[in-house]
Amino acid sequence: MDLDLAQVRAFVLTAQELHFGRAAATLSISQQALSKRIARLESGLGAELFHRGGHGVRLTEAGRRFLDPARRALAAAERAVAAVRDERRPLRVDVWGHLYAPMRTLAQVAAHAPEPAMELGHGRDLPAVAAALLRGDVDAAFGRVHPPLPEGLTHRLVRLEPVDVILGADHPLAGEAALRPGHLAESVLWTPGALDRLDFLHRFAERFGVRAHAEGPNLGAEHFLAGLSGDVRRFALMPADVPLPRIPGIRSVPLVDPTPLYAWSLLWRGDGGRRTGAGHPFLDTLLEAFAAEAGRARWLEYDPARDWLPGPDS
Template sequence: MDLDMAQVRAFLLAAEKLHFGRAAEELSISQQALSKRIARLESRLGRQLFDRNVQGVQLTEAGVRFLAPARQALTAANLAVAAVLEPYRPLRIDVWGHLYGPMRTLAHVAARTSELRLELGHGRDLPSVAAALLHGDIDAAFGRVHPPLPAGLTHRLVRLEPVDAILSADHPLATEPALRPEQLRDSVLWTPGALDRLDFLHRFAEHFEIRDHAEGANLGMDHFLADLAVDPSRFSLLPADVPLPDAPGIRLVPLVNPTPLYAWSLLWRGDGHPLLDALVSAFVAEAGRNRWLEYDPARDWLPEPSLTRSGEPVRR
Protein backbone atom coordinates (compact mmCIF):
# COMPACT_ATOMS: atom_id res chain seq x y z
CA MET A 1 0.00 0.00 0.00
CA ASP A 2 1.41 3.40 -1.01
CA LEU A 3 0.93 6.23 1.48
CA ASP A 4 0.44 9.84 0.45
CA MET A 5 2.82 11.87 2.65
CA ALA A 6 0.58 14.96 2.46
CA GLN A 7 -2.20 12.86 3.99
CA VAL A 8 0.17 11.48 6.63
CA ARG A 9 1.35 15.00 7.51
CA ALA A 10 -2.26 16.15 7.85
CA PHE A 11 -3.01 13.21 10.14
CA LEU A 12 0.04 13.92 12.36
CA LEU A 13 -0.79 17.58 12.81
CA ALA A 14 -4.44 16.82 13.54
CA ALA A 15 -3.35 14.15 16.04
CA GLU A 16 -1.08 16.63 17.79
CA LYS A 17 -3.55 19.53 17.87
CA LEU A 18 -6.71 17.40 18.22
CA HIS A 19 -8.32 20.24 16.30
CA PHE A 20 -8.75 20.20 12.53
CA GLY A 21 -8.93 23.99 12.28
CA ARG A 22 -5.60 24.61 14.03
CA ALA A 23 -3.92 21.80 12.07
CA ALA A 24 -5.20 23.24 8.78
CA GLU A 25 -3.95 26.70 9.75
CA GLU A 26 -0.44 25.34 10.39
CA LEU A 27 -0.46 23.65 6.97
CA SER A 28 -1.81 26.85 5.35
CA ILE A 29 -4.76 24.99 3.85
CA SER A 30 -8.51 25.14 4.50
CA GLN A 31 -10.11 22.95 7.14
CA GLN A 32 -12.15 21.32 4.40
CA ALA A 33 -8.98 20.39 2.49
CA LEU A 34 -7.42 18.91 5.63
CA SER A 35 -10.58 16.89 6.36
CA LYS A 36 -10.52 15.52 2.81
CA ARG A 37 -6.87 14.43 3.15
CA ILE A 38 -7.59 12.58 6.37
CA ALA A 39 -10.77 11.02 4.95
CA ARG A 40 -8.80 9.74 1.94
CA LEU A 41 -6.14 8.31 4.26
CA GLU A 42 -8.81 6.57 6.34
CA SER A 43 -10.40 5.20 3.17
CA ARG A 44 -7.05 3.88 1.95
CA LEU A 45 -6.31 2.23 5.31
CA GLY A 46 -9.85 0.94 5.77
CA ARG A 47 -9.85 2.23 9.34
CA GLN A 48 -11.23 5.29 11.09
CA LEU A 49 -8.36 7.23 12.67
CA PHE A 50 -10.37 9.93 14.48
CA ASP A 51 -13.61 10.04 16.43
CA ARG A 52 -15.36 13.31 15.56
CA ASN A 53 -18.02 14.79 17.85
CA VAL A 54 -19.26 18.15 19.11
CA GLN A 55 -16.46 18.27 21.71
CA GLY A 56 -13.77 17.96 19.02
CA VAL A 57 -11.72 15.03 17.76
CA GLN A 58 -9.95 12.14 19.46
CA LEU A 59 -7.74 9.40 18.11
CA THR A 60 -9.35 6.01 17.72
CA GLU A 61 -7.49 2.85 18.74
CA ALA A 62 -6.35 2.49 15.12
CA GLY A 63 -5.21 6.13 15.13
CA VAL A 64 -3.11 5.57 18.24
CA ARG A 65 -1.46 2.52 16.63
CA PHE A 66 -0.79 4.47 13.43
CA LEU A 67 0.71 7.55 15.16
CA ALA A 68 4.31 6.49 15.90
CA PRO A 69 4.93 4.60 12.61
CA ALA A 70 3.38 7.51 10.68
CA ARG A 71 5.79 9.94 12.36
CA GLN A 72 8.72 7.65 11.46
CA ALA A 73 7.51 7.39 7.87
CA LEU A 74 7.27 11.17 7.49
CA THR A 75 10.73 11.64 9.00
CA ALA A 76 12.17 9.09 6.56
CA ALA A 77 10.46 10.80 3.63
CA ASN A 78 11.83 14.20 4.68
CA LEU A 79 15.34 12.76 4.99
CA ALA A 80 15.09 11.12 1.57
CA VAL A 81 14.13 14.42 -0.05
CA ALA A 82 16.83 16.32 1.85
CA ALA A 83 19.49 13.78 0.80
CA VAL A 84 18.78 14.52 -2.87
CA LEU A 85 17.80 18.19 -2.86
CA GLU A 86 19.66 19.61 0.16
CA PRO A 87 22.93 17.72 0.66
CA TYR A 88 24.65 20.92 1.78
CA ARG A 89 21.84 22.39 3.84
CA PRO A 90 23.04 23.89 7.16
CA LEU A 91 22.09 22.10 10.33
CA ARG A 92 19.15 23.95 11.86
CA ILE A 93 19.66 24.28 15.62
CA ASP A 94 17.42 26.04 18.09
CA VAL A 95 18.17 27.23 21.63
CA TRP A 96 16.08 28.05 24.66
CA GLY A 97 16.73 29.45 28.15
CA HIS A 98 17.73 32.80 26.64
CA LEU A 99 18.34 34.67 29.89
CA TYR A 100 21.08 32.15 30.70
CA GLY A 101 22.90 32.78 27.40
CA PRO A 102 22.88 29.42 25.56
CA MET A 103 24.55 31.02 22.51
CA ARG A 104 27.78 31.44 24.50
CA THR A 105 28.43 27.70 24.62
CA LEU A 106 27.09 26.99 21.13
CA ALA A 107 29.27 29.71 19.56
CA HIS A 108 32.31 28.45 21.49
CA VAL A 109 31.88 24.93 20.07
CA ALA A 110 30.99 26.02 16.53
CA ALA A 111 34.05 28.29 16.32
CA ARG A 112 36.35 25.28 16.78
CA THR A 113 34.73 23.11 14.08
CA SER A 114 34.94 24.39 10.51
CA GLU A 115 32.65 21.67 9.11
CA LEU A 116 29.71 22.78 11.24
CA ARG A 117 27.39 24.94 9.18
CA LEU A 118 24.67 26.05 11.55
CA GLU A 119 21.41 27.89 10.99
CA LEU A 120 20.39 29.30 14.37
CA GLY A 121 16.90 29.77 15.78
CA HIS A 122 15.39 31.01 19.03
CA GLY A 123 12.79 28.77 20.68
CA ARG A 124 10.51 30.00 23.44
CA ASP A 125 10.85 27.01 25.76
CA LEU A 126 11.56 23.26 25.87
CA PRO A 127 8.04 22.13 24.81
CA SER A 128 8.03 24.37 21.72
CA VAL A 129 11.55 23.29 20.73
CA ALA A 130 10.70 19.61 21.24
CA ALA A 131 7.63 20.00 19.03
CA ALA A 132 9.75 21.65 16.31
CA LEU A 133 12.19 18.71 16.46
CA LEU A 134 9.43 16.13 16.15
CA HIS A 135 7.91 18.02 13.19
CA GLY A 136 11.28 18.16 11.42
CA ASP A 137 11.31 21.98 11.48
CA ILE A 138 14.76 21.91 13.15
CA ASP A 139 17.52 19.29 13.37
CA ALA A 140 18.86 19.81 16.90
CA ALA A 141 18.45 21.98 19.95
CA PHE A 142 20.51 23.19 22.92
CA GLY A 143 19.31 24.13 26.39
CA ARG A 144 18.35 22.65 29.74
CA VAL A 145 16.40 19.39 29.46
CA HIS A 146 13.95 18.32 32.14
CA PRO A 147 11.04 15.85 32.26
CA PRO A 148 8.67 15.11 30.73
CA LEU A 149 10.54 14.70 27.45
CA PRO A 150 8.52 13.46 24.43
CA ALA A 151 9.28 10.02 23.03
CA GLY A 152 11.41 9.96 19.90
CA LEU A 153 14.01 12.47 21.11
CA THR A 154 17.59 11.83 22.22
CA HIS A 155 19.54 14.06 24.58
CA ARG A 156 23.11 14.27 25.83
CA LEU A 157 24.41 16.26 28.78
CA VAL A 158 27.31 18.42 27.54
CA ARG A 159 27.95 21.10 30.17
CA LEU A 160 27.45 21.66 33.90
CA GLU A 161 27.78 25.37 34.60
CA PRO A 162 28.20 26.84 38.12
CA VAL A 163 25.48 29.30 39.09
CA ASP A 164 25.91 32.53 41.09
CA ALA A 165 23.43 34.59 43.06
CA ILE A 166 22.67 37.96 41.51
CA LEU A 167 21.22 40.64 43.78
CA SER A 168 20.93 44.35 44.43
CA ALA A 169 24.02 46.10 45.75
CA ASP A 170 21.78 47.20 48.65
CA HIS A 171 20.88 43.61 49.57
CA PRO A 172 22.04 42.76 53.14
CA LEU A 173 24.22 39.94 51.75
CA ALA A 174 25.67 41.85 48.80
CA THR A 175 29.09 42.39 50.40
CA GLU A 176 29.67 38.71 51.19
CA PRO A 177 32.52 37.08 49.19
CA ALA A 178 30.40 33.92 48.76
CA LEU A 179 27.04 32.62 49.94
CA ARG A 180 25.55 29.29 50.85
CA PRO A 181 22.15 28.80 49.20
CA GLU A 182 20.49 28.45 52.62
CA GLN A 183 21.49 32.05 53.45
CA LEU A 184 18.98 33.23 50.83
CA ARG A 185 15.94 31.76 52.62
CA ASP A 186 14.80 35.16 53.90
CA SER A 187 15.21 36.82 50.50
CA VAL A 188 12.72 37.03 47.64
CA LEU A 189 13.48 34.96 44.54
CA TRP A 190 12.83 37.14 41.48
CA THR A 191 11.86 35.18 38.35
CA PRO A 192 11.35 36.32 34.73
CA GLY A 193 8.06 34.45 34.40
CA ALA A 194 5.90 32.10 36.47
CA LEU A 195 8.05 30.07 38.86
CA ASP A 196 6.25 26.80 38.08
CA ARG A 197 7.30 27.18 34.41
CA LEU A 198 10.99 27.75 35.25
CA ASP A 199 12.09 24.28 36.27
CA PHE A 200 15.62 25.06 37.52
CA LEU A 201 14.56 28.01 39.68
CA HIS A 202 11.51 26.12 40.93
CA ARG A 203 13.64 23.16 42.02
CA PHE A 204 16.20 25.47 43.65
CA ALA A 205 13.49 27.24 45.66
CA GLU A 206 11.94 23.95 46.71
CA HIS A 207 15.22 22.26 47.67
CA PHE A 208 16.67 25.20 49.60
CA GLU A 209 13.34 26.26 51.14
CA ILE A 210 13.12 29.71 49.57
CA ARG A 211 9.69 30.70 50.78
CA ASP A 212 9.03 33.98 48.97
CA HIS A 213 9.19 34.77 45.30
CA ALA A 214 8.07 37.51 42.93
CA GLU A 215 7.72 37.31 39.18
CA GLY A 216 7.48 39.53 36.15
CA ALA A 217 7.60 39.30 32.37
CA ASN A 218 10.80 38.19 30.65
CA LEU A 219 11.66 41.38 28.78
CA GLY A 220 15.37 40.70 28.46
CA MET A 221 18.48 41.03 30.57
CA ASP A 222 18.41 44.82 31.00
CA HIS A 223 14.86 44.79 32.37
CA PHE A 224 15.63 41.77 34.55
CA LEU A 225 18.63 43.49 36.17
CA ALA A 226 16.82 46.80 36.60
CA ASP A 227 14.02 45.07 38.54
CA LEU A 228 16.60 43.40 40.79
CA ALA A 229 18.54 46.60 41.42
CA VAL A 230 15.59 48.56 42.83
CA ASP A 231 14.56 46.00 45.46
CA PRO A 232 17.14 45.09 48.15
CA SER A 233 15.14 42.03 49.22
CA ARG A 234 15.34 40.25 45.84
CA PHE A 235 17.83 37.84 44.31
CA SER A 236 17.97 35.51 41.33
CA LEU A 237 20.39 33.02 39.78
CA LEU A 238 22.61 33.27 36.70
CA PRO A 239 25.46 31.15 35.33
CA ALA A 240 28.76 32.51 36.58
CA ASP A 241 30.15 33.62 33.22
CA VAL A 242 27.03 35.11 31.60
CA PRO A 243 28.18 38.47 30.23
CA LEU A 244 26.24 41.22 31.96
CA PRO A 245 25.52 44.66 30.54
CA ASP A 246 26.83 47.67 32.42
CA ALA A 247 24.16 47.64 35.14
CA PRO A 248 24.83 49.77 38.24
CA GLY A 249 23.57 48.54 41.58
CA ILE A 250 24.02 44.80 40.89
CA ARG A 251 26.27 42.25 42.61
CA LEU A 252 27.09 38.73 41.42
CA VAL A 253 28.08 36.52 44.38
CA PRO A 254 29.33 32.90 44.06
CA LEU A 255 27.24 30.17 45.67
CA VAL A 256 29.10 27.46 47.60
CA ASN A 257 28.43 24.43 49.82
CA PRO A 258 26.77 23.41 47.56
CA THR A 259 27.34 25.15 44.23
CA PRO A 260 24.24 24.82 42.01
CA LEU A 261 25.02 23.52 38.52
CA TYR A 262 22.97 24.40 35.46
CA ALA A 263 22.87 21.42 33.09
CA TRP A 264 23.08 22.16 29.36
CA SER A 265 22.16 19.38 26.92
CA LEU A 266 21.96 18.71 23.21
CA LEU A 267 18.60 17.43 22.02
CA TRP A 268 17.82 15.80 18.68
CA ARG A 269 15.65 13.20 16.92
CA GLY A 270 16.99 9.67 16.75
CA ASP A 271 17.79 10.09 13.03
CA GLY A 272 18.39 13.25 11.09
CA HIS A 273 20.90 15.63 9.55
CA PRO A 274 24.31 14.22 8.49
CA LEU A 275 26.09 16.93 10.52
CA LEU A 276 24.54 15.77 13.81
CA ASP A 277 27.38 13.35 14.53
CA ALA A 278 29.91 16.13 13.99
CA LEU A 279 27.99 18.45 16.31
CA VAL A 280 27.79 15.86 19.09
CA SER A 281 31.49 15.00 18.67
CA ALA A 282 32.44 18.69 18.84
CA PHE A 283 30.53 19.13 22.10
CA VAL A 284 32.05 15.98 23.60
CA ALA A 285 35.56 17.16 22.69
CA GLU A 286 34.97 20.64 24.08
CA ALA A 287 33.45 19.26 27.29
CA GLY A 288 36.56 17.14 27.83
CA ARG A 289 38.93 20.00 27.00
CA ASN A 290 37.22 22.43 29.39
CA ARG A 291 36.19 19.91 32.10
CA TRP A 292 32.55 20.92 31.59
CA LEU A 293 31.13 17.76 33.14
CA GLU A 294 32.93 17.75 36.47
CA TYR A 295 30.58 17.12 39.38
CA ASP A 296 31.22 16.52 43.07
CA PRO A 297 28.02 15.52 44.91
CA ALA A 298 29.65 16.60 48.19
CA ARG A 299 30.14 20.16 46.92
CA ASP A 300 27.71 20.61 44.02
CA TRP A 301 23.93 20.53 43.63
CA LEU A 302 22.45 19.08 40.44
CA PRO A 303 18.65 18.89 40.33
CA GLU A 304 18.31 16.45 37.41
CA PRO A 305 20.54 13.38 37.87
CA SER A 306 17.91 11.23 36.14
CA LEU A 307 18.54 13.07 32.85
CA THR A 308 22.31 12.57 32.64
CA ARG A 309 22.23 9.09 31.09
CA SER A 310 23.59 10.20 27.69
CA GLY A 311 26.72 11.91 28.99
CA GLU A 312 27.47 11.23 32.63
CA PRO A 313 28.94 13.93 34.88
CA VAL A 314 32.55 13.26 35.84
CA ARG A 315 32.95 13.10 39.60
CA ARG A 316 35.94 15.07 40.73
Protein backbone atom coordinates in the same frame (compact mmCIF):
# COMPACT_ATOMS: atom_id res chain seq x y z
CA MET B 1 -4.19 3.53 0.57
CA ASP B 2 -1.56 6.12 -0.34
CA LEU B 3 -0.76 8.09 2.79
CA ASP B 4 -0.86 11.87 2.48
CA LEU B 5 2.14 13.06 4.49
CA ALA B 6 0.49 16.40 5.29
CA GLN B 7 -2.34 14.49 6.92
CA VAL B 8 0.11 12.21 8.76
CA ARG B 9 2.07 15.21 10.03
CA ALA B 10 -1.16 16.84 11.25
CA PHE B 11 -2.00 13.65 13.15
CA VAL B 12 1.47 13.30 14.71
CA LEU B 13 1.58 16.89 15.92
CA THR B 14 -1.94 16.68 17.36
CA ALA B 15 -1.04 13.41 19.10
CA GLN B 16 2.00 15.16 20.56
CA GLU B 17 0.10 18.24 21.76
CA LEU B 18 -3.27 16.57 22.47
CA HIS B 19 -4.68 19.96 21.52
CA PHE B 20 -5.99 20.90 18.07
CA GLY B 21 -5.33 24.63 18.50
CA ARG B 22 -1.66 24.25 19.48
CA ALA B 23 -1.02 21.70 16.72
CA ALA B 24 -2.60 24.00 14.13
CA ALA B 25 -0.48 26.93 15.35
CA THR B 26 2.68 24.84 15.04
CA LEU B 27 1.77 24.01 11.42
CA SER B 28 0.77 27.63 10.74
CA ILE B 29 -2.68 26.56 9.52
CA SER B 30 -6.17 27.14 10.88
CA GLN B 31 -7.70 24.71 13.36
CA GLN B 32 -10.42 23.98 10.80
CA ALA B 33 -7.82 23.01 8.17
CA LEU B 34 -6.08 20.76 10.69
CA SER B 35 -9.36 19.05 11.61
CA LYS B 36 -10.12 18.45 7.93
CA ARG B 37 -6.74 16.83 7.33
CA ILE B 38 -7.21 14.48 10.26
CA ALA B 39 -10.79 13.69 9.24
CA ARG B 40 -9.62 12.76 5.71
CA LEU B 41 -6.90 10.57 7.20
CA GLU B 42 -9.40 8.83 9.48
CA SER B 43 -11.76 8.32 6.54
CA GLY B 44 -9.01 6.71 4.48
CA LEU B 45 -7.91 4.48 7.35
CA GLY B 46 -11.47 3.59 8.28
CA ALA B 47 -10.84 4.29 11.96
CA GLU B 48 -11.10 7.15 14.42
CA LEU B 49 -7.70 8.24 15.71
CA PHE B 50 -8.83 10.65 18.44
CA HIS B 51 -11.52 10.79 21.09
CA ARG B 52 -12.93 14.32 20.98
CA GLY B 53 -15.07 15.48 23.84
CA GLY B 54 -15.52 17.63 26.89
CA HIS B 55 -12.54 16.00 28.60
CA GLY B 56 -10.10 17.08 25.89
CA VAL B 57 -8.41 15.18 23.08
CA ARG B 58 -7.21 11.61 23.60
CA LEU B 59 -5.81 8.98 21.26
CA THR B 60 -8.02 6.02 20.49
CA GLU B 61 -6.51 2.55 20.53
CA ALA B 62 -6.18 2.79 16.72
CA GLY B 63 -4.47 6.16 17.16
CA ARG B 64 -1.97 4.71 19.61
CA ARG B 65 -1.14 1.89 17.20
CA PHE B 66 -0.78 4.31 14.29
CA LEU B 67 1.43 6.88 16.06
CA ASP B 68 4.83 5.17 16.01
CA PRO B 69 4.59 3.92 12.38
CA ALA B 70 3.36 7.40 11.40
CA ARG B 71 6.45 9.00 12.94
CA ARG B 72 8.67 6.50 11.12
CA ALA B 73 6.89 7.27 7.84
CA LEU B 74 7.58 10.99 8.27
CA ALA B 75 11.23 10.31 9.15
CA ALA B 76 11.62 8.11 6.05
CA ALA B 77 10.13 10.83 3.85
CA GLU B 78 12.54 13.37 5.34
CA ARG B 79 15.49 11.04 4.65
CA ALA B 80 14.33 10.70 1.04
CA VAL B 81 14.28 14.48 0.65
CA ALA B 82 17.64 14.83 2.42
CA ALA B 83 19.20 12.32 0.03
CA VAL B 84 18.83 14.72 -2.90
CA ARG B 85 19.50 17.98 -1.06
CA ASP B 86 22.76 19.83 -1.26
CA GLU B 87 24.73 18.39 1.66
CA ARG B 88 26.74 21.57 1.85
CA ARG B 89 23.83 23.53 3.32
CA PRO B 90 24.43 24.77 6.88
CA LEU B 91 23.36 22.72 9.87
CA ARG B 92 20.17 24.36 11.16
CA VAL B 93 20.34 24.70 14.95
CA ASP B 94 17.65 26.25 17.15
CA VAL B 95 18.43 27.43 20.67
CA TRP B 96 16.15 28.17 23.60
CA GLY B 97 16.65 29.50 27.12
CA HIS B 98 17.78 32.83 25.66
CA LEU B 99 18.18 34.70 28.95
CA TYR B 100 20.93 32.22 29.84
CA ALA B 101 22.72 32.99 26.56
CA PRO B 102 23.11 29.58 24.89
CA MET B 103 24.99 31.21 21.99
CA ARG B 104 28.05 31.58 24.26
CA THR B 105 28.55 27.85 24.39
CA LEU B 106 27.73 27.24 20.73
CA ALA B 107 30.19 29.93 19.67
CA GLN B 108 32.94 28.39 21.80
CA VAL B 109 32.34 24.95 20.26
CA ALA B 110 31.99 26.25 16.70
CA ALA B 111 35.33 28.02 16.99
CA HIS B 112 37.06 24.65 17.39
CA ALA B 113 34.90 22.59 15.00
CA PRO B 114 36.53 21.73 11.65
CA GLU B 115 33.47 22.76 9.61
CA PRO B 116 31.30 25.06 11.75
CA ALA B 117 28.70 25.69 9.04
CA MET B 118 25.68 26.45 11.21
CA GLU B 119 22.52 28.44 10.64
CA LEU B 120 21.20 29.50 14.04
CA GLY B 121 17.59 30.17 14.98
CA HIS B 122 15.65 31.00 18.14
CA GLY B 123 12.93 28.75 19.52
CA ARG B 124 10.40 29.96 22.08
CA ASP B 125 10.86 27.03 24.47
CA LEU B 126 11.60 23.28 24.55
CA PRO B 127 8.13 22.16 23.29
CA ALA B 128 8.30 24.56 20.32
CA VAL B 129 11.85 23.47 19.42
CA ALA B 130 10.94 19.78 19.78
CA ALA B 131 8.03 20.27 17.37
CA ALA B 132 10.35 21.99 14.86
CA LEU B 133 12.77 19.05 15.08
CA LEU B 134 10.02 16.48 14.55
CA ARG B 135 8.77 18.43 11.52
CA GLY B 136 12.29 18.53 10.07
CA ASP B 137 12.41 22.34 10.14
CA VAL B 138 15.73 22.21 12.03
CA ASP B 139 18.48 19.60 12.31
CA ALA B 140 19.46 20.03 15.97
CA ALA B 141 18.76 22.20 18.99
CA PHE B 142 20.64 23.37 22.05
CA GLY B 143 19.31 24.18 25.52
CA ARG B 144 18.18 22.54 28.75
CA VAL B 145 16.19 19.34 28.20
CA HIS B 146 13.62 18.24 30.77
CA PRO B 147 10.69 15.82 30.71
CA PRO B 148 8.34 15.21 29.09
CA LEU B 149 10.35 14.91 25.88
CA PRO B 150 8.40 13.69 22.82
CA GLU B 151 9.26 10.30 21.37
CA GLY B 152 11.52 10.35 18.35
CA LEU B 153 14.09 12.73 19.85
CA THR B 154 17.52 12.04 21.35
CA HIS B 155 19.64 14.33 23.47
CA ARG B 156 23.15 14.33 24.87
CA LEU B 157 24.34 16.26 27.91
CA VAL B 158 27.21 18.51 26.83
CA ARG B 159 27.74 21.04 29.64
CA LEU B 160 27.03 21.48 33.36
CA GLU B 161 27.34 25.16 34.23
CA PRO B 162 27.53 26.55 37.78
CA VAL B 163 24.79 29.02 38.65
CA ASP B 164 25.34 32.25 40.62
CA VAL B 165 22.82 34.35 42.52
CA ILE B 166 22.38 37.95 41.34
CA LEU B 167 21.51 40.47 44.03
CA GLY B 168 20.83 44.18 44.22
CA ALA B 169 23.13 46.29 46.39
CA ASP B 170 20.42 46.74 49.04
CA HIS B 171 19.65 43.04 49.45
CA PRO B 172 20.44 41.91 53.02
CA LEU B 173 22.84 39.24 51.68
CA ALA B 174 24.58 41.42 49.08
CA GLY B 175 27.77 41.73 51.12
CA GLU B 176 28.45 37.98 51.36
CA ALA B 177 31.39 36.46 49.48
CA ALA B 178 29.43 33.24 48.85
CA LEU B 179 26.00 31.90 49.78
CA ARG B 180 24.36 28.56 50.32
CA PRO B 181 21.10 28.14 48.36
CA GLY B 182 19.22 27.68 51.63
CA HIS B 183 20.22 31.20 52.67
CA LEU B 184 17.79 32.46 49.99
CA ALA B 185 14.69 30.83 51.50
CA GLU B 186 13.36 34.13 52.90
CA SER B 187 14.13 36.09 49.73
CA VAL B 188 11.98 36.57 46.61
CA LEU B 189 12.92 34.66 43.46
CA TRP B 190 12.67 37.03 40.46
CA THR B 191 11.77 35.06 37.31
CA PRO B 192 11.46 35.92 33.58
CA GLY B 193 7.92 34.58 33.28
CA ALA B 194 5.59 32.25 35.17
CA LEU B 195 7.54 30.03 37.59
CA ASP B 196 5.59 26.88 36.70
CA ARG B 197 6.82 27.20 33.09
CA LEU B 198 10.50 27.55 34.10
CA ASP B 199 11.52 24.04 35.07
CA PHE B 200 14.99 24.73 36.52
CA LEU B 201 13.88 27.71 38.63
CA HIS B 202 10.74 25.91 39.78
CA ARG B 203 12.76 22.92 40.98
CA PHE B 204 15.32 25.17 42.67
CA ALA B 205 12.57 26.98 44.61
CA GLU B 206 11.04 23.66 45.71
CA ARG B 207 14.35 22.10 46.73
CA PHE B 208 15.65 25.04 48.77
CA GLY B 209 12.42 26.26 50.30
CA VAL B 210 12.03 29.55 48.43
CA ARG B 211 8.34 30.28 48.94
CA ALA B 212 8.05 33.79 47.47
CA HIS B 213 8.56 34.73 43.85
CA ALA B 214 7.77 37.58 41.50
CA GLU B 215 7.82 37.60 37.73
CA GLY B 216 8.48 40.00 34.90
CA PRO B 217 8.69 39.73 31.10
CA ASN B 218 11.77 38.27 29.44
CA LEU B 219 12.95 41.28 27.43
CA GLY B 220 16.62 40.45 27.73
CA ALA B 221 19.13 40.29 30.58
CA GLU B 222 19.46 44.04 31.07
CA HIS B 223 15.72 44.64 31.42
CA PHE B 224 15.25 41.51 33.53
CA LEU B 225 18.04 42.23 36.01
CA ALA B 226 17.02 45.89 36.30
CA GLY B 227 13.79 44.49 37.77
CA LEU B 228 15.69 43.41 40.89
CA SER B 229 15.32 46.99 42.08
CA GLY B 230 11.56 46.52 42.49
CA ASP B 231 12.04 44.80 45.87
CA VAL B 232 15.21 44.71 47.98
CA ARG B 233 14.52 41.02 48.78
CA ARG B 234 14.58 39.92 45.13
CA PHE B 235 17.26 37.67 43.67
CA ALA B 236 17.82 36.07 40.27
CA LEU B 237 19.76 33.02 39.16
CA MET B 238 22.13 33.17 36.19
CA PRO B 239 24.86 30.85 34.86
CA ALA B 240 28.24 31.95 36.16
CA ASP B 241 29.70 32.53 32.68
CA VAL B 242 26.93 34.84 31.45
CA PRO B 243 28.31 38.37 31.04
CA LEU B 244 26.21 40.68 33.21
CA PRO B 245 24.95 43.98 31.82
CA ARG B 246 26.37 47.15 33.37
CA ILE B 247 23.60 47.90 35.82
CA PRO B 248 24.65 49.94 38.86
CA GLY B 249 24.28 48.14 42.16
CA ILE B 250 23.93 44.50 41.10
CA ARG B 251 26.46 41.84 41.91
CA SER B 252 26.98 38.15 41.28
CA VAL B 253 27.61 35.89 44.30
CA PRO B 254 28.69 32.24 43.96
CA LEU B 255 26.39 29.57 45.39
CA VAL B 256 28.10 26.79 47.34
CA ASP B 257 27.31 23.72 49.45
CA PRO B 258 25.76 22.79 47.06
CA THR B 259 26.48 24.62 43.82
CA PRO B 260 23.46 24.46 41.47
CA LEU B 261 24.38 23.28 37.96
CA TYR B 262 22.47 24.15 34.80
CA ALA B 263 22.48 21.25 32.34
CA TRP B 264 22.88 22.10 28.63
CA SER B 265 22.14 19.42 26.03
CA LEU B 266 22.25 18.98 22.27
CA LEU B 267 18.95 17.62 20.97
CA TRP B 268 18.21 16.02 17.61
CA ARG B 269 15.76 13.77 15.79
CA GLY B 270 16.45 10.05 16.03
CA ASP B 271 16.25 7.17 18.46
CA GLY B 272 18.79 6.25 21.11
CA GLY B 273 20.48 3.68 18.90
CA ARG B 274 21.13 6.08 16.05
CA ARG B 275 23.34 9.11 16.51
CA THR B 276 21.85 11.36 13.89
CA GLY B 277 18.62 9.74 12.70
CA ALA B 278 17.77 11.45 9.41
CA GLY B 279 20.15 14.24 10.23
CA HIS B 280 22.66 16.48 8.56
CA PRO B 281 26.17 15.10 7.95
CA PHE B 282 27.69 17.88 10.08
CA LEU B 283 25.75 16.76 13.17
CA ASP B 284 28.30 14.06 14.00
CA THR B 285 31.06 16.63 13.65
CA LEU B 286 29.26 18.97 16.02
CA LEU B 287 28.78 16.21 18.59
CA GLU B 288 32.48 15.41 18.43
CA ALA B 289 33.35 19.11 18.82
CA PHE B 290 31.13 19.35 21.91
CA ALA B 291 32.81 16.27 23.41
CA ALA B 292 36.26 17.70 22.75
CA GLU B 293 35.40 21.10 24.25
CA ALA B 294 33.73 19.49 27.27
CA GLY B 295 36.93 17.54 27.94
CA ARG B 296 39.17 20.58 27.43
CA ALA B 297 37.05 22.96 29.56
CA ARG B 298 35.95 20.32 32.12
CA TRP B 299 32.30 21.02 31.39
CA LEU B 300 30.93 17.73 32.69
CA GLU B 301 32.45 17.61 36.16
CA TYR B 302 29.81 16.71 38.76
CA ASP B 303 30.19 15.77 42.41
CA PRO B 304 26.85 15.00 44.11
CA ALA B 305 28.42 15.80 47.49
CA ARG B 306 29.27 19.30 46.29
CA ASP B 307 26.84 20.09 43.44
CA TRP B 308 23.06 20.10 42.93
CA LEU B 309 21.12 19.09 39.83
CA PRO B 310 17.33 18.88 39.55
CA GLY B 311 16.04 15.31 39.79
CA PRO B 312 15.53 14.70 36.04
CA ASP B 313 19.01 16.07 35.24
CA SER B 314 20.86 14.03 37.85
